[in-house]
Amino acid sequence: MPHHAFFDPAPRAHSDGLFLRDEVRLANRNHGALLETLRYDVTPAGLHYLLNHFDVPYVADASAWRLDIGGKVRTPSSLSIEDIRRLPQRTLRVTLECAGSGRANVSPRWLSMPWMHGAVGTAEWTGTPLRHVLERAGLDIDTVEVAFFGADRGFDKGVEHAYGRSLEPDLALGDDVLLVHAMNGQPLLPQHGFPLRLIVPGWYGMASVKWLHRIEALAEPFDGYQQVHSYVYKKTAQERGTPVGHMRVKSLMVPPGIPDWWTEQRMVEAGPITLYGRAWSGAGVPITEVEVGVDGQWSQAQLGPVAGRYAWRGWQFVWNATKGEHELACRATGADGATQPLEAPFDRGGFGNNMVHRLQVTVR
Numbered sequence: 001m002p003h004h005a006f007f008d009p010a011p012r013a014h015s016d017g018l019f020l021r022d023e024v025r026l027a028n029r030n031h032g033a034l035l036e037t038l039r040y041d042v043t044p045a046g047l048h049y050l051l052n053h054f055d056v057p058y059v060a061d062a063s064a065w066r067l068d069i070g071g072k073v074r075t076p077s078s079l080s081i082e083d084i085r086r087l088p089q090r091t092l093r094v095t096l097e098c099a100g101s102g103r104a105n106v107s108p109r110w111l112s113m114p115w116m117h118g119a120v121g122t123a124e125w126t127g128t129p130l131r132h133v134l135e136r137a138g139l140d141i142d143t144v145e146v147a148f149f150g151a152d153r154g155f156d157k158g159v160e161h162a163y164g165r166s167l168e169p170d171l172a173l174g175d176d177v178l179l180v181h182a183m184n185g186q187p188l189l190p191q192h193g194f195p196l197r198l199i200v201p202g203w204y205g206m207a208s209v210k211w212l213h214r215i216e217a218l219a220e221p222f223d224g225y226q227q228v229h230s231y232v233y234k235k236t237a238q239e240r241g242t243p244v245g246h247m248r249v250k251s252l253m254v255p256p257g258i259p260d261w262w263t264e265q266r267m268v269e270a271g272p273i274t275l276y277g278r279a280w281s282g283a284g285v286p287i288t289e290v291e292v293g294v295d296g297q298w299s300q301a302q303l304g305p306v307a308g309r310y311a312w313r314g315w316q317f318v319w320n321a322t323k324g325e326h327e328l329a330c331r332a333t334g335a336d337g338a339t340q341p342l343e344a345p346f347d348r349g350g351f352g353n354n355m356v357h358r359l360q361v362t363v364r
Contacts, residue, residue, distance in 0.1 A: 067196060093123070097204060123184050265361075
C-alpha cells in the first residue's frame with residue numbers, strides 16, 4: 001500500500017454544522033433507502049442502499065471474469081463465474097447496513113459519507129457458500145485469516161489500495177457466507193458488485209466485498225487499509241481500536257402522513273394511525289421486541305413474522321394521534337438483551353450509531 005503525497009489531503013477534522021462540499025459530493029455518488037420503502041419485505045435493487053469507496057469497475061464480459069484463490073492453500077485455483085454457478089447454490093434473505101449509517105447524527109462528526117438514516121436494505125442473495133471454494137483449495141493448517149479483494153482501487157488518506165477485508169477461517173467456512181452472482185433473482189447490478197461479490201450475513205456491509213476477484217489465505221492477521229485503518233471503532237485518535245464487525249440492534253420507522261418538501265416535517269390527521277417499521281440485529285440474533293415512543297412514553301409494538309435468520313423483521317403500532325406537535329420514536333431489543341440507546345454512542349468514525357429513530361410530527 002504505497003503512500004502518495006499528491007493524494008494526501010490536509011488531515012480531516014471532526015465537524016459540527018453544515019455538510020462540507022466533499023461530503024455532498026459523496027452523497028451524490030451514494031444513496032440510502034427511502035424510509036417510506038421500508039414497507040417492502042425485500043428492497044428493490046434500485047432502492048437498496050449504496051456505498052462504494054472508489055470507481056465502479058467496468059466489466060464488459062462476465063465470462064472472462066476470474067476469481068483467483070491463493071496464499072496458504074494446498075491447491076491454488078482460478079475460477080470463472082460459470083465454475084462458481086456449477087457449485088451448490090442457495091439463496092439467503094439478508095439485511096445489510098452500512099457501518100456509518102447515522103454518522104450525521106453523531107456530534108462532532110467525522111468528515112465522510114454524511115449518512116442520516118436509511119443506509120440499509122434487505123435483498124435475496126443467490127450464490128454458492130464460500131466454503132465450497134475454500135474446501136476445494138484446501139486451507140493450510142496455519143491459516144489465521146482469509147482476505148478478500150475487490151477490483152475497485154483508489155486512495156484514502158494518501159494510501160493506494162484495492163478494497164479488501166478479511167474473515168477468520170471458522171466464519172469463512174460456514175454455510176452462510178456466500179459468493180453471490182444474483183440479487184433478487186437477477187444478475188448483480190454494476191454498482192452492487194457485478195459479476196461477483198461476497199455476502200457476510202449479520203455483519204455491517206463493509207465485510208461484503210464487491211467485484212470480488214481475489215481470495216488469499218493468510219498465516220498472519222490481514223493488515224489491509226480498510227481492515228485496520230478505516231472501519232475501526234475508536235473514541236480517541238490514540239487508540240488502536242477494534243475492527244467493526246456485527247451489526248448492532250436497530251429499528252427504523254416509516255414516516256407517517258405527508259412531508260414538507262424542504263424540512264421533511266410530517267403532517268398527519270388526528271385519529272388512529274398505524275405506524276410501520278423494520279428492526280434487525282447482527283450475528284443472526286432474533287428481534288424479540290420493538291417499542292414505540294410517543295412524546296417519551298413507550299408502548300410495545302406488534303411484531304411481524306420472522307423472514308429469515310439474517311433478515312429484518314416488520315412491526316406495527318396503532319397510535320391515537322391528537323392535535324399538536326409530537327415526537328415519535330422506535331427502539332428494538334434483541335434476544336441477547338441488547339437494546340437501542342436513546343443517545344448516539346460516540347465513535348471517531350461515526351460507526352455503529354444505533355440510537356433510536358426519532359420523527360417530529362404535526363397533527364391537525
